[in-house]
Amino acid sequence: MSYVLDALRRAESERARGELPGLHAQPLPAAAPAAGAPAAPRRVGAIVALGVALLLALAAAAWWTWAEAPSRQAGADAGSLSSMPPRAATRETRAASPPMPAAAEVEQPAAADRHVGPVPVPPRPVVREPAPVQSAAASPASADEATATAGDEPIPRLADLPPALRAQLPPLAFGGATDSPQASARMLIVNGRVAREGDEIAPGVVLERIRLRSAQMRLQGRRFVVDY
Structure with missing residues (x-):
């Protein structure tokens, strides 16, 4: 301008x-007008x-x-x-505010779970103690008696054997006997020697059971009891 x-x-x-x-x-110095120039x-x-x-x-x-x-x-x-x-941020803030009820809905079930009654405790299984097992090591006397009664016929005495079988039995002299619950501790003195259960005290005669007043023997597969 x-x-x-x-x-x-x-x-x-x-x-x-x-x-x-x-x-x-550029401005120039004004020249004098020519004489007689028209205006x-x-x-x-x-x-x-x-x-x-x-x-x-x-x-x-x-x-x-x-x-x-x-x-x-x-x-x-x-x-x-x-x-x-700012307006967009305000709109986004308003749009983001509605999910709040969802959080409240999530908390409501949790609160409802808190008011649930106590959980029933399952009953404990009853442990029954096993019945006492009877000792397998029964007394030898009772075992022998059971064996004797379990058979078809009771074990006969020496006097009850047939005469022919008694004639095959050698003479036996008994000196004393020791009875014990343990079979290894039982002893019988026969003909001056110490014998234990299972020993052959004479030809064909096996000592099966030692008692305090009697002994069970076997001759030719036939059992019998000898008193002493």
């Missing part, structure tokens, strides 16, 4: 001097110069306005864009 004003000022000064300078022409052409030139200057001024003003409009529009758009995120 300063160039336009300078041009207008120059045009005024030149018009006053009677000359028509250009837009970018009408000078006035017309001054008017034309003034009109050109006005047109240039209008064109410059229009260009300035047109250049300012995009920058203002860009500034307005930037301002509107900068103000948008």
Whole structure:
């Protein structure tokens, strides 16, 4: 705008001097008008110069306005864009707030589970103590008695044997006997020798069981009891 004003000022000064300078022409010292030059052409030139200057001024003003409009529009758009995120954030916050009831619904079942009654304790299995096992090592006397009673016939005495079988039995002399729950500790003195259960005390005669007052023997597969 300063160039336009300078041009207008120059045009005024030149018009006053009677000359028509250009837009970018430097001011020159005014020359003396030629003698006898007409005054009408000078006035017309001054008017034309003034009109050109006005047109240039209008064109410059229009260009300035047109250049300012995009920058203002860009500034307005930037301002509107900068103000948008808070609204978007507000909308996102409002949209994110509804899931809260879901958390409450999750907590309600947990609270309901807390009020459930006590869990019944299963009854403990009753452990029954095994019955006492009878000792396998029964007394030898009872075992022998059971063997004797278990047979079809009771074991006969020496006097009850047939005479022919008794005749095969050698003479036996008993000196004493020791009875014990353990079979290895039982002893019988027969014919001056110490004999134990299972020993052959005479040819064909096996000592099977020793008692305190009697002994069980076997002769030719036939059992019998001898008292002493």
